[in-house]
Amino acid sequence: MQGLADTPVYNTQTDITYLFLMLQASAFGSTATWIENEHWKKAGGLRNYWQPTKTSNRRSPVNPMMPMPDSLLERCEQLVMGMEGVNGYYDDCNNIKIEPNSIIYIDPPYDKTTKYGYDFDYMSFINTYKKTNTIFLSEGKQLSDIAFNLTDRRSKGGISGNRKTINEEWLNVFIR
Numbered sequence: 001m002q003g004l005a006d007t008p009v010y011n012t013q014t015d016i017t018y019l020f021l022m023l024q025a026s027a028f029g030s031t032a033t034w035i036e037n038e039h040w041k042k043a044g045g046l047r048n049y050w051q052p053t054k055t056s057n058r059r060s061p062v063n064p065m066m067p068m069p070d071s072l073l074e075r076c077e078q079l080v081m082g083m084e085g086v087n088g089y090y091d092d093c094n095n096i097k098i099e100p101n102s103i104i105y106i107d108p109p110y111d112k113t114t115k116y117g118y119d120f121d122y123m124s125f126i127n128t129y130k131k132t133n134t135i136f137l138s139e140g141k142q143l144s145d146i147a148f149n150l151t152d153r154r155s156k157g158g159i160s161g162n163r164k165t166i167n168e169e170w171l172n173v174f175i176r
Contacts, residue, residue, distance in 0.1 A: 105136045108137075150170065
């Protein structure tokens with residue numbers, strides 16, 4: 001996987017799709033993967049073949065819930081087909097034109113966690129666009145008057161299966 005990550009990104013959509021899925025699937029916790037200067041970048045490391053430890057809940061090195069490459073590609077194709085009319089942006093947000101009455105979903109790295117390859121002041125963005133749009137923000141803390149704590153719905157722990165601290169997951173809603 002490291003060899004693939006070190007390979008320059010080619011400008012063919014098929015290569016990019018397959019390489020992205022493989023790099024994303026081999027990352028700890030599906031950390032961010034992006035392209036910068038025609039090379040792959042990752043917010044976290046790639047994992048070696050996992051073996052259970054004495055404290056692991058799972059005893060098998062095979063993750064039966066992990067989707068296989070064909071399943072990942074099929075899911076991506078289904079998402080693409082269902083996303084007609086949806087716009088996605090990966091710019092620095094200075095060149096984005098958002099139409100009024102849009103629904104915006106922001107899923108940045110949680111505050112004080114692993115960063116992506118860029119900074120994004122999502123609260124400034126939200127304050128600019130919440131007057132004319134509905135905005136949903138996924139974050140590790142409550143930031144709006146309307147927010148849903150999704151933490152209770154997650155039962156998994158850290159890499160070992162044991163959770164030392166609870167990582168809260170909040171869906172914050174900013175309604176115009």
